Amino acid sequence: MPELPEVETTRRGLEPHVVGKVIAAAEVRRSRMVRRQHRDRDFAERIVGRRVLGLRRHGKAILGDLDGDLTWVTHLGMSGRISVATAGSPEPPHANVVLSIKGTAEEVRFVDPRTFGYMAVFTPDELAEWPPSKWGPDALAELPSAAKLREVFARRSAPIKAVLLDQGVVAGLGNIYADEVLFRAKVAPTTPANVLSTEQVAAVRKAVSPVLKAGLRHGGTSLNDLAYLLPDGRAGDYLSRLKAYGRDGEPCERCGTAIRRTVVRQRSSFWCPKCQPS
DNA sequence: ACCTCCCTGGCC
DNA sequence: GGCCAGGGAGGT
Numbered sequence: 001m002p003e004l005p006e007v008e009t010t011r012r013g014l015e016p017h018v019v020g021k022v023i024a025a026a027e028v029r030r031s032r033m034v035r036r037q038h039r040d041r042d043f044a045e046r047i048v049g050r051r052v053l054g055l056r057r058h059g060k061a062i063l064g065d066l067d068g069d070l071t072w073v074t075h076l077g078m079s080g081r082i083s084v085a086t087a088g089s090p091e092p093p094h095a096n097v098v099l100s101i102k103g104t105a106e107e108v109r110f111v112d113p114r115t116f117g118y119m120a121v122f123t124p125d126e127l128a129e130w131p132p133s134k135w136g137p138d139a140l141a142e143l144p145s146a147a148k149l150r151e152v153f154a155r156r157s158a159p160i161k162a163v164l165l166d167q168g169v170v171a172g173l174g175n176i177y178a179d180e181v182l183f184r185a186k187v188a189p190t191t192p193a194n195v196l197s198t199e200q201v202a203a204v205r206k207a208v209s210p211v212l213k214a215g216l217r218h219g220g221t222s223l224n225d226l227a228y229l230l231p232d233g234r235a236g237d238y239l240s241r242l243k244a245y246g247r248d249g250e251p252c253e254r255c256g257t258a259i260r261r262t263v264v265r266q267r268s269s270f271w272c273p274k275c276q277p278s
Numbered sequence: 279a280c281c282t283c284c285c286t287g288g289c290c
Numbered sequence: 291g292g293c294c295a296g297g298g299a300g301g302t
Contacts, residue, residue, distance in 0.1 A: 002296035032285085060297075078297050079286075094286080114285045116297060131299070158279075167298080174296050221296070225288070228296065245296095266281075268294085 002060060002076055004139055004172030005215030006228050006236065010082050011057045013231035017084045017106055018052045018064070024102040033096045033110065036073070036120040036130070046121040047072060047099070059135050059171025071127050077116030083109040084231045113227070132167070139172035140212050146202045153193040153201055160196060160204070161189035161264045172212070175267050176221055176245045181207040182271060183244035188278035189269040190262065214241065244270040 026044035028034055034043040050066040057063065064072035074082070083092065087100055087107040097110035097119055110119060122130060137144055144152070156163050163169055164178040173181065182189050184207035187200050196204070215221060220236030222228050223246075229235055239246075243253055248261040252272035262269050 006296065075298090076296085077285095078295070080296095112285095113287065114295085114297095116285070156279095162280095165297090176296060223296075225295075227287095267297095 002078055002080075002228070003174035003177050003215070003221070004057075004060060004212055005177070005218075005238070006220035007060050007062060007076060007172075008057055008140070008216055009220045009230055009236060010076070011055055011062050014062070014082055014084065014108065015055045017104070017231070018101060018108065019055055020052065021104065022049065022051045022102040023047050023099050025100040027098045028096075029098070030096040030115060032115050033112065033118055034120060036118045038120075038122075038126050043119065043121055046070060050121075058138050059132065059167055060174065061132050061135075066121065069124060071122045071124075073118075073120045073122060073127075073130065074110070075117050075119075077112060077114065077118070079114040079227045080110065080112035080117030081228050082231045083111055083229070083233065085109060085233075132171070135167045135171040136169050137171065139170045139208055143170065143205065143208055146198075146205050149205050150198065150201045153196055156193040158193060159190045159264050160187060160193045161267075161269050163193040164204075165265070165267070170208075173208070175269075176242065177211055177215060179245045179270050180211045180215075180243060182276060184211060186275050188273075188276040189264050189271050190278050214238065244272065246270060 026047050028044055037043045053065040055064050062074040066072055084106055086105050092111050094113040095109040095111050099108040152169055161178055164173050185203035187204055215238045218238035219230055221238040222235035247259040247270055250259050252259055252275055255274050257272055257274040259270050260273050
């Protein structure tokens with residue numbers, strides 16, 4: 001449940017269940033899930049008894065402001081999702097971290113089969129050291145101007161797809177939405193960023209917000225494996241609206257040409273060879 | 279500025 | 291069995 005719309009729908013789904021509430025207990029069943037924590041194994045110790053003052057998001061990270069000036073970080077990685085359910089109800093496999101909420105019958109389960117995600121509670125100093133402090137502006141809330149993007153792209157000869165996936169440039173785009181942005185902008189994923197025309201940079205920039213907002217409106221992209229679900233267990237609906245990602249061999253909706261799959265930086269990329277000339 | 283690897287599971 | 295999967299840290 002990895003990209004920005006999935007993370008934001010998760011944040012919104014989680015918010016009413018935790019904001020203003022106190023974490024009553026924390027069970028870490030796989031210590032790997034808290035491996036980003038500075039001192040080993042004190043995740044539970046740090047979060048228990050804390051009140052959640054607010055829940056924010058930056059890129060693909062969910063940030064919970066706790067009392068005592070601590071920040072509760074959740075990164076869902078590739079296969080992570082949050083489930084809010086009645087304590088004691090049947091659990092899905094890989095509920096690796098479970099938080100109970102004071103005064104309610106609900107618990108928050110961090111489900112993550114591949115364990116690429118993590119949770120941590122950071123002090124302000126630790127938060128400043130945490131890698132995403134090197135993340136760029138949020139793709140939805142603070143998308144850089146076209147001029148700024150032109151400047152950044154001009155310095156990069158890497159494929160535009162790789163640059164869009166670089167969280168240091170813009171935080172929040174992942175493999176699915178990067179392909180969707182490039183399809184909408186009519187730019188091939190393999191195009192070196194520094195050869196994009198001014199118009200193409202503008203088109204890429206202009207595509208980001210509509211693509212992400214459409215993903216949000218539909219609750220994100222639950223793929224067929226249903227690894228990503230909203231916190232209440234509903235599936236996100238955006239899969240059927242994807243125009244490029246996963247549509248290898250299917251006709252492009254604009255021109256009918258078969259969508260192609262190409263590997264860019266070890267990630268699958270889907271694009272229309274006619275609408276997105278390289 | 280690149281790979282490689284971290285994991286588990288589903289599908290062919 | 292082999293390949294694939296919403297990400298990114300770490301080492302080169």
